[in-house]
Amino acid sequence: MTDREIMSLPMVALRGMTVMPEMVTHFDVSRERSIEAIEEAMQEEGQKIFLTAQRDIEVEEPTAADLYEVGTIASIRQVIKLPRNLLRVLISGEERAVIRRVEFETPYMRAEVSPLPDSGEEPLEAAADQVSQEAMTRGLKEIYAEYAGRLPKYPKDMLKQVQEYTELAKVVNWIAANVPLEQKDLQELLEETDLLKRYQLLAFKLVNEMQIMNIKEEIQTKVRERVDQNQREYILREQLKLIREELGEENTISDAEEFQAAADRLQASDEVKEKLQKEIGRFKSTLNSPAENGVIRTYIETMLEMPWDKAVEDHRDIAYARQVLEEDHYGLEQVKERVLEFLAVRALTRKGESPILCLVGPPGTGKTSIARSLARALKKPYVRISLGGVRDEAEIRGHRKTYVGAMPGRIAAGIRSAGVKNPLMLLDEIDKVSNDYKGDTFSALLEVLDSEQNYRFRDHYLEVPLDLSEVLFVTTANTLQTIPRPLLDRMEVIEVSSYTENEKLHIAMEHLIPKQLERHGLKPEQLSISRGAVWRMARNYTKEAGVRQLEREIGNICRKAAREILEGKKEKVRVTESNLHKYLGNEKYTYQKANLTDEVGIVRGLAWTSVGGDTLQIEVNVMPGKGELILTGQLGDVMKESARTGISYIRSVGSRYGIAEDFFENHDIHIHIPEGAVPKDGPSAGITMATAMLSAVTGRKVRADVAMTGEITLRGRVLPIGGLKEKLLAAGSAGMKTVLVPKENEKDVAELSAEITKGLKIIPVSHMEQVLEEAFVKEE
Structure with a gap:
């Protein structure tokens, strides 16, 4: 690299200010490091200094991360000492440069910078002829002249000065340095090294500023007109009042008198009536102030509309x-x-x-x-x-x-x-x-x-x-x-718990179908939906605790049936279980049925979700390793804690099941809960994970028709859970035969209807030993 490519200069971090090439300006310096940098620059040849802006003006001692990388190399023209240890520095911006490295060890900041030439300058000259450059230069001068003409205090001699420049790069840099743009806009222009893009960016910002000025002027004009209108209305109102007095029409009922009459009729407490009387008095005294009068009018009307002592009698039948x-x-x-x-x-x-x-x-x-x-x-x-x-x-x-x-x-x-x-x-x-x-x-x-x-x-x-x-x-x-x-x-x-499939069937037949038929202009003799079709919709086309999606699917059938009837294809549409797919397409949901065979390390758990219950198949693998516990399937913190608690319990009782003492030190245990993309969390999978881990470690099979739910403690106790109704519904839908629930949830089981527990053998358990006794396949 040549000296031209890398320059070492004292650096000053500016707050809320960006210096552009061709800009002549001054700023005040108060920080010790900045004063030291100015004084050092004055001692060096050329009196050059590198100026860059801080990203956050509140930072007192900036680091490299607090500074914009692109700044300006400037020459110091004058330094004036002011009271209170301030320096006023007059500088002239020369060229943009990028920071390569910053030294903070010295009493002042010193930066190694590389000048940034206009990357688009040579290609622009090569690609565009002289006429194109002249057009862009004149266009930018015209936009600048129009913009400067909108600013009342803008120096007119600056318009003459810009006309003297003929090169596009010179015009762009000069205008960017001499228009009052915001600091972020100036920084954006400074960092743009492509001349053509910088020209377009500057022209856009100037045009945008003029549009903002136009909108501002329109708003001010409208406000001025509205004030004049209010003043005119006040004068006319006073004249009208005087004319009425001259004609003897003072008996005309005014708004204040109407309010007073309504207040006298109002059934309300004395406190409310006193407040109303006070506001009506203020309303009369502010007739000459339309703004305040309007606020009080709205308040009085609101108070009069409130049913303070007006009540309706309950219907007690x-x-x-x-x-x-x-x-x-x-x-x-x-x-x-x-x-x-x-x-x-x-x-x-x-x-x-x-x-x-x-x-x-x-x-x-x-x-x-x-x-x-x-x-x-x-x-x-x-x-x-x-x-x-x-x-x-x-x-x-x-x-x-x-x-x-x-x-x-x-x-x-x-x-x-x-x-x-x-x-x-x-x-x-x-x-x-x-x-x-x-x-x-x-x-x-x-x-x-x-x-x-x-x-x-x-x-x-x-x-x-x-x-x-x-x-x-x-x-x-x-x-x-x-x-x-x-x-x-x-x-x-x-x-209000989840509906069973039988309840959904009744709700659909008695409420949803008649409602949707009426909404779609159909009569019962034009469309009929069989009970089997409704049952399949509830089971395979929706997955929810309520019936909202079921109602949408019924509405979907009604729309298709209405079209068939109007097109003359059919006079009556009958939807059954066999032709349901014609109206709703393929089934959207399938319940994960119980496994056909007993397996090692696979246990079916029960989960509660916001749309009802579901079953979770927990899988565990054991492999040679270093004793790590691997958890996958997007498990939440609670489930991870349950897994760790379960493995601790298993290790404490390992001798009862013939597990070698060094088994856990030489093997890794991997727990996975499909589907991996669905986040899962909750305190009711403890006994399920513990059973699956012990099955995988001992090689004993777990019954495929058993599902379980409950939290585990370090000593193997089974703690109660919530959402039992939804979980039992999910177990029944999955074809499970036996469900293990915490003993403390027996009272919840007693409150459930026979429809929910039908076909399920519910076994209350209070300890992991009972869980394992019921879950493991009996050895012959």
Whole structure:
């Protein structure tokens, strides 16, 4: 390399500033390292210095990673000492360069840099003729002239100076150095070494800046016109007022008088009426201020629309309520019983405290429609508020009137839309509420759902207490994991579990098919779907806990049937199990059936997912090695801990099963759970993995028709699990004959219907020895 290629220069890191070639400017230096670099540069020949910008202006002692790699070699023209140890440096930018290495050991930063010539300059001259370059040069000068003309204080002599340059490279560099662009834009131009691209980039930025100026001028013009219009309206309004007084028309009913009359008729507490009177007085005094008057008008109208003391009487007919619930829903016996109990208490007490019911279950199981049916049974107004994604506390409590665009919160707005103070209010997806810097939304919901507080719920917009104690709140959630404990404590949780295949069949035949026929304009005599077809749809075309996807598949059949009927191909369409694939295509899901033969190291586990239960086939291989435990299949932390616990238990009881003492030191154990692309986690696979590992180590076969679920401890105890109903449904679908469940889950088994446990031999186990006794094939 020549000296031209590598130069060693003192370096200064600039904050919030980029120096361009051809730029003459000054900056102040206060950091000791930068002052030392300036003084060193003044001592060297040529008084050259390398200037580059910091990526973060807050960094006081920058490292190489904090600096842009491309900067500018500049000459120092003048240095002036200022008070407080400041230096004002006047420099002239000469050429761009890239950092090769930075030395930080000296009292100042010193950089080895390589100048960056314009990589596109020679190719541009070779590829484009003189006419093309002249066109680009003139075009850029014209854009610059138009841009400079838009800036009122821009020096006019600079326009003359740029006209003296004829080379495109000189014009691009000069304009880039003398237009007030943002620092990031200047840095982008500095780093671009291709002349043609730099020309295009600079022209684009100048045109873009002029478009921004145009938009800004249009906005200012519109604002000016609006202010003038408001002033004109004020003068006309004053003239109209004077004309009415002259004509003796003062008796004309004004808005303020209408508000006063409505306030006198309003059924509300004295506190509310006092607040209204005060706001009506302010409304009268601000007639000459349209902006403030409009805010007060909106507030008064909102207060008058609120049903402060207006209520609807509950419908207490238990028989009617039972009829409505049976008509709208199949199954869900626990939910129906709780609703009827609530109605019975209301009928006896004539009021009673309204419980806060929380319906928890997988998607598509009818949680939202239960709330709608409950409102119909009570003959109450129904208000649904979706809380999914709500993260601003003001969504619940409302905005204060001082904010622009202030409005009541969703709770107060729901009460207003219901028209009574005791509607049924559904707070949908309460588990999907989130928090951010604007406030804790869950804490705001505490006041809404706490019977000890909500009789004086304070909405920020209304500014007076709102009684929510008579509102019947129903909330829905897919999981309780994300709901804070204090909020969960105020709600009565009712689990809406997965539907069995029989329940899905009944729901489809009694509700979904008639609903979809009506929605698609079909009559029952035009389309019929057999029970076998519905059963196959639920089993092989959907994989869900609810019936939402099943309803979509029925709608899919209806659309195809409607087309066939309109095209005249058929007068009546009958869908059966045999021709279902014609309308829905190939089957989408197949259940992993029980293995046909007993095998070593393969055990079937049971898992709970958000769309119901599933079976997991856990596979274990043992191979010579160094005692490592290998886990694959995208296992979560909980499952990894269960596997380690299981191997520790096996090692502790190895002598009982004839395992050599040095076996685990000389062999690796590999646990895999297909499918590898699906993440898996949970505390209920402990005994399954332990059984599979012991089977692989001892060579004993595991029964293929046995499935199991439960967590294991170091001493081999079996701990209880959740989601038992869904897991047993999955076991039955997979053709398992025996299911091992924790003994502490016996009470859950007793609550399940015979339809779920049909064909399954459920064995409660409390220790791993029992698990192994049932799972291992008996040796002859």
